[in-house]
Amino acid sequence: MKSDIEIAQSIKLKPIQQIAEKIQLSEDNLELYGKYKAKIDLSTLKNTKKLGKLILVTAINPTPAGEGKSTVSIGLADGLNQLNKRAVIALREPSLGPVMGIKGGAAGGGYAQVLPMEDINLHFTGDMHAIxxxxxxxxxxxxxxxxQGNELGIxxxxxxxxxxxxxxxxxxxxxxxxxxxxxxxxxxxxxxxxxxxxxxxxxxxxxxxxxxxxxxxxxxxxxxxxxxxxxxxxxLKIEGALTLLLKDAIKPNLVQTIEGTPAIVHGGPFANIAHGCNSVLATQTALQLGDYVVTEAGFGADLGAEKFLDIKVPNLEKAPDAVVIVATIRALKMHGGVAKDQLASENVAAVQAGFANLQRHVQNIQRYGIPAVVAINEFVTDTEAEFQMLENLCQEVGVKIERASVWANGGIGGKDLAQAVVDTIDETPSDYHRLYDDSLSIEEKARTIVTKIYGAKDIAFGPKAQTQLKTFAQEGWNNLPICMAKTQYSFSDNPSLLGAPTDFIVTIREFVPKLGAGFIVALTGDVMTMPGLPKSPAALNMDVDENGQAIGLF
Structure with missing residues (x-):
């Protein structure tokens, strides 16, 4: 079986100008970064009211290895093109932290990848370095x-x-x-x-x-x-200098999937410590150039999707027409109480027990007035009995479910999922509404998120957070949305509390005002804004051959 990088390196890429032509972009709209990457000039954004359909891909609370959200996003877009729909992908850029740590890159996997994956997962067009x-x-x-004298008295x-x-x-x-x-x-x-x-x-x-x-x-x-x-x-009067350093980084990047679907890859905040969405400019550009736009938000729907819907959508001024919630049989079994080393064994009862996690995510998306579709990212260890149980459970709660074999089969493996999403958009118009109103206090907004989305009994504030609530109210920052910094593995702030827990309290220990971004970060649990490396980081398997070809990326 070929590795992700071996598959990627076996593909003959099309010149990026050919990919641009598929979405009516000329070479004048591009700034080329070699043969297969380009930045899209900001003048490309047109003042048009005709926008494509927006599909947000999110997930259940993941296992440490992730559930393949980016892979499914890419395979779904390729599947839409299999249906002769003009699809464009808008994804986040990978960070070198997880690339060289435990999780790997964010360019998809198997036969559902964006290319050139080595460039995208490493230095790409230099956006991360500019930031x-x-x-x-x-x-x-x-x-x-x-x-030099501290004139401002800092x-x-x-x-x-x-x-x-x-x-x-x-x-x-x-x-x-x-x-x-x-x-x-x-x-x-x-x-x-x-x-x-x-x-x-x-x-x-x-x-x-x-x-x-x-x-x-x-x-x-x-x-x-x-x-x-x-x-x-x-x-300090230095905003001009900082903007100068970012004048190229603000332009979205155009690349391609294995099957030649245009992919706009730009920006990469984590969803457990930041807002978890690719850039507004990338998504806007994709919406103007494609009939269907597939985008994704980081980690589970309790983090990435909530922030997409409550923070990004008001800036984007376009809500998703449908949300795809990615799940795996193995993750559902983990949420159902199965140990990590037993996930490959059939356990229908654990799938049934773990369904509570998926069901809560489905209900949360429906709370926003947006139709949901469940995508099961297939693994070779899945059994028909396990999937049949999951299919029955989804039917009972009235949500469509489709298997996606995109890792193994690319767009063909995402065709049925793509059809289910198109049908859902046609049958059930989105009626988006935010979870909370900006006029609520910071405390009320945070409590709304933890009780309505996480299922918590209540929220608590540590001593520092209590002081900050008073200070921020005095400064007039109460109207800003909340960006929760929380473990991705659980609805709670305790990563070991799996499934769909109830009767728990989320504690906010500290707030960090991000006035430029326009939100307040709430730090919970022991979530770190600087992660650490595992005992055996992925970097140990990486190398380069005598021809300069990357080895060991995934």
């Missing part, structure tokens, strides 16, 4: 301002802006900078987040044009003065 550079330029300018103890690097590096979570004497700067505590958790990543993914990007950057809260007054990038 890292802009983030760290801001850090350098903050510390230089303090060193309190070094109350700087909330952190440096970033696009790797999992736990040793950088908390650091002390400026040591070594007066010429080295002013010593203070600092820390690093992973690049995908940077507010600049969120801003890039929510900005609608260069002007909006600059406005959002100017609103970034970097800390407080000695008098505890907020200090922003606009106070």
């Amino acid at each position: 890292t550079a802009a983030n760290n330029a801001l850090s350098a300018l903050i510390d230089n301002h303090i060193h 309190d070094p103890r109350r700087i909330i802006w952190k440096r970033v690097v696009d790797l999992n590096d736990r040793a950088l979570r908390q650091v002390v900078i400026g040591l070594g004497g007066p010429v080295q700067g002013v010593p203070r505590e600092d820390g690093f987040d992973i690049t995908v958790a940077s507010e600049i990543m969120a801003i890039l993914c929510l900005a609608t044009d260069i002007h909006d990007l600059k406005k959002r950057l100017s609103r970034i809260l970097i800390g407080y003065t000695y008098q505890r007054e907020p200090i922003t990038v606009g106070d």
